[in-house]
Amino acid sequence: MSALTMPNDEPLSRARIRDFYDGYYDILDDVRLEDWPNLFTEDCLYRVIPRENFEQGHTLSTIQAESRGMLQDRVTGLLRTQMYAPRYCRRFPGPLRVTADGDGVRTRHNLLMVQTLIDQQPTILLCGVCHDRLVEEDGRLLLKERVVVFDSEMIANSLIYPA
């Protein structure tokens, strides 16, 4: 079923999906990191992958998690083990393209991540496209899969916060 013909009264309506993403990006922009893994299913797959790897069929990712637990470990790393300069990070998602199939809903949207370090101008940290799969569990929308394919050929030093 195409995005345009999907009726609004379906359980996975466009409005619900948009609300989900509004919440997703709010949580990340507000750095409520502990809440972030709860937006994924237990058996989720999460990748932030350079475009060159993706296009050559290499699955090696800059960040990869194969479960909600691994996402929680990412958060633990950020909060308790990693050392990095303080920074602001803001995400600018583009328009959503939604398609439904047998296994939930697929979405695709562009994403720009802008980072600001102390005393510096903002820089574009990540410029890419998100290929996501959403499912409904216990009445909640959750990400079962999120693959962020980024064009950025040279990361501006570190990729600290998630996309």
Add this chain to the structure above:
Amino acid sequence: MPYWVYSDDSVYRRELERVWYGPHWLYCGLEAEIPKVGDFKTTILGEKPVIVVRSAEDEISVVENRCAHRGVKFCQTRSGHTKDLLCPYHQWAYNLRGELMGVPFRRGVRRQGGMPADFDPSKHGLRRLRVELVNGVVWATFSEETPPFREYLGEKFWAHYTRVYDGRKLEILGYNRQHIPGNWKLMMENIKDPYHAGLLHVFFVTFGLFRADQKSAVDMDDTGRHGILISRKGAQEMNDVTADMRNFQGDLKLADPRILDVVNEFPGDETVGMITVFPSVILQQQVNSLTTRQIVPKGPNGFDFHWTHWCYADDAPEMKRRRQRQANLFGPAGFVSADDGEVIEMCQQGFTPSPDEEALVTMGGHEIAPTDHMVTETAIRGMYRYWREVMGL
């Protein structure tokens, strides 16, 4: 160590001439990236763009990516497959060995123009570098004086090198690329400095992947330019040594510890072997994660860092997955490596405004010699002894 070593532009220019274009082997890539005749990749050695191409079944050529006519950096893609090397500006065509094969309108058009009669195409090929292919890794040098690669490493480092690059076929898992705003030598230092690894990298320390109380060693070649950190994985434990680490997180648990599912795969009980091959690359074996980390200097204040993650071609699927999973420790978002990029940037911020101040490099004394512990900066001292010789400073 005066800070101008890291920030002075004339020092950097001299490094390009004497180190990068001098008698040193530079990392170009892995043979597995260009398996078929006509396959090529581009990279940068020092500041010079080059093309690394399989020019025959058993031959790899490295030529400067600069047309002999007008100096165009004519090949703009990262990799591909081609029959010849063609400059788009005036369509000068070179074969895969860089020899000039075609100059349009060389004899002019209707008896007008064209190249002079004494124009000799054989004198206008692309500049070819000396190349060695060593157990799956492609090395090149600009200098005629560079000794053969094995001699360049020395017998001790030949043994370290062939422990991992043992002749088995390699396969590419993927790439990571980042720009680190710090002097390129800081990256070499970072991998010659076991002292920081047990303090900065709380993730390593907490889970016992690399810690000061573990049996370890620092080795270097006779010149001091190449180094290796060797260590053995331990467990997560609280003891008198971890008590000295402010950030040690004894209670930390991973929700999904598959990232720590390490298997011993190399002879001996060492689980870490981090080699710095001066000046261009770090050969990483950290538990089951295998990478080459190529350094491309970009002026005194920054460098590009190209990570190639690889596996053995005959690895079982489970081993490939394990290596890929452990890659989360490394690269620009690595649980461990992100710390290094950050701290190198902070070093540069400290050095640049105060070129005449000095850094202390006296951990472990003043000697320059292999050691069997981690509480030393001996390998950094070794590199700079060699660097001063080469630089005449």
